[in-house]
Amino acid sequence: MPALDPAAVFNRAKEGWASPVGHIMAVNLKQKPELTSDPAGAALTGNTVTLTCRMDPSTGYWDSYWYKHTLNPETEKKKTYSYSLKIDSVSDGGQYWCRAGRGKPVYYTQYSDALWVNVTESPKAVLTVRPDERVFRGETVSLRCDIKWAGDTEWTYRWEIEGTNNQYKNTVSLCSTQELNISSVDLSHSGKYSCTGQIHTQRSQRSDAVTLTVSAEAQASVRVSPQPWLTEGESVTLTCEVSGSSKGWTFSWFRDHDHLSDSSRGAGGSYTLSPAALQHTGVYTCRAERGRPAYYTHNSSSHTLWITGVSAPVSLVIKPSRSQHFSSDSLSLSCEDQSNSAGWTVRRYTDKDTQTCANQTGSGCVMDSLSTSDTGVYWCESESGEKRHPRNITVHDGEMILESSVDPVIEGETLTLHCLHRSTNSPILSADFYKDGSLIQNQTT
Numbered sequence: 001m002p003a004l005d006p007a008a009v010f011n012r013a014k015e016g017w018a019s020p021v022g023h024i025m026a027v028n029l030k031q032k033p034e035l036t037s038d039p040a041g042a043a044l045t046g047n048t049v050t051l052t053c054r055m056d057p058s059t060g061y062w063d064s065y066w067y068k069h070t071l072n073p074e075t076e077k078k079k080t081y082s083y084s085l086k087i088d089s090v091s092d093g094g095q096y097w098c099r100a101g102r103g104k105p106v107y108y109t110q111y112s113d114a115l116w117v118n119v120t121e122s123p124k125a126v127l128t129v130r131p132d133e134r135v136f137r138g139e140t141v142s143l144r145c146d147i148k149w150a151g152d153t154e155w156t157y158r159w160e161i162e163g164t165n166n167q168y169k170n171t172v173s174l175c176s177t178q179e180l181n182i183s184s185v186d187l188s189h190s191g192k193y194s195c196t197g198q199i200h201t202q203r204s205q206r207s208d209a210v211t212l213t214v215s216a217e218a219q220a221s222v223r224v225s226p227q228p229w230l231t232e233g234e235s236v237t238l239t240c241e242v243s244g245s246s247k248g249w250t251f252s253w254f255r256d257h258d259h260l261s262d263s264s265r266g267a268g269g270s271y272t273l274s275p276a277a278l279q280h281t282g283v284y285t286c287r288a289e290r291g292r293p294a295y296y297t298h299n300s301s302s303h304t305l306w307i308t309g310v311s312a313p314v315s316l317v318i319k320p321s322r323s324q325h326f327s328s329d330s331l332s333l334s335c336e337d338q339s340n341s342a343g344w345t346v347r348r349y350t351d352k353d354t355q356t357c358a359n360q361t362g363s364g365c366v367m368d369s370l371s372t373s374d375t376g377v378y379w380c381e382s383e384s385g386e387k388r389h390p391r392n393i394t395v396h397d398g399e400m401i402l403e404s405s406v407d408p409v410i411e412g413e414t415l416t417l418h419c420l421h422r423s424t425n426s427p428i429l430s431a432d433f434y435k436d437g438s439l440i441q442n443q444t445t
Contacts, residue, residue, distance in 0.1 A: 036054065128210075222286055252287045
């Protein structure tokens with residue numbers, strides 16, 4: 001091997017190039033690494049920034065030395081050119097440097113130019129659901145992910161869904177999809193939903209989870225206040241509600257199956273008659289709707305308003321005089337006026353329609369063989385359309401019925417109930433009585 005000329009090596013190093021001579025490498029004394037970051041823009045807390053310390057690959061292998069905020073002491077020595085910086089807080093931002101080194105004792109390059117890592121508090125995604133977090137099978141549901149951010153707004157979105165039965169977890173990545181729309185939900189869509197936004201490799205904080213509950217069907221119901229029977233001139237309010245859900249509904253009201261024209265009063269869920277008049281007597285139901293396309297509930301159960309004058313000239317006489325009856329039995333109904341019953345007919349309301357009682361004879365009606373379809377509200381109606389004395393009649397196929405007054409019970413009066421058997425049509429000696437499903441009395445006589 002030829003002798004090494006130290007002067008030649010030194011002169012070549014000053015000229016800015018490196019060349020192997022035997023086992024010795026001449027190094028450019030002005031060489032320094034290039035420091036870059038990915039992403040290059042602002043970093044968000046909770047994310048990771050990758051710093052890369054690049055050397056000319058023709059100069060061989062180097063270790064990387066990293067410096068945070070100050071050049072002394074070094075933050076970390078790494079065997080690779082990359083440094084993963086976990087951004088836990090805004091204080092992780094600031095100046096970073098690197099330099100390369102190798103050998104023993106270590107030979108160091110110059111420091112890289114300082115690189116500023118700008119850190120911003122990561123925004124939190126906000127998840128909203130329309131029309132409600134409690135929905136019903138068949139409704140259209142829209143989930144929207146919003147991120148309040150003053151900088152770059154070109155977010156992409158990631159949706160996470162966890163089933164309520166904990167049997168599955170499904171993560172759906174949707175680029176540039178800010179809204180997740182479900183056109184017709186079913187029970188399988190129930191679960192916890194959350195979302196995050198992403199700019200390049202930086203993510204926002206995850207939104208709070210929203211639990212979407214899908215029920216089989218929506219049922220409207222009616223409340224009457226203060227009571228369903230009143231004298232003309234008084235006031236009454238009917239309120240329509242959807243069980244377990246209160247957001248976004250509008251309501252329609254019906255009397256005797258006819259849609260009430262004053263829809264503005266029904267839009268808020270309540271319908272007020274003030275003052276109530278005789279012609280307001282009838283059977284009321286409501287229905288709720290929401291969303292586009294509209295989703296409709298089933299009609300509520302019926303509620304009858306009894307509105308009478310100061311003196312009621314006509315009464316509906318029912319024989320036998322009770323509200324419940326056995327199927328196949330006969331029933332007689334008649335309108336009786338204190339002076340003259342002419343001009344009055346018996347009308348009825350059922351779940352299907354409103355009609356004149358079959359087998360009408362003058363102001364009376366005889367039903368020879370009752371069926372469950374005869375269940376409904378019956379009243380007397382004049383030729384001019386006035387309604388009087390409505391009464392509820394229920395027909396049962398079973399072996400027992402509850403014998404109770406067909407007329408409304410006045411507060412303070414005494415009420416006696418009997419349990420009747422079909423075969424004897426007489427009170428049962430031993431019976432249990434229930435109110436709203438709860439036992440209230442054991443009766444042995």
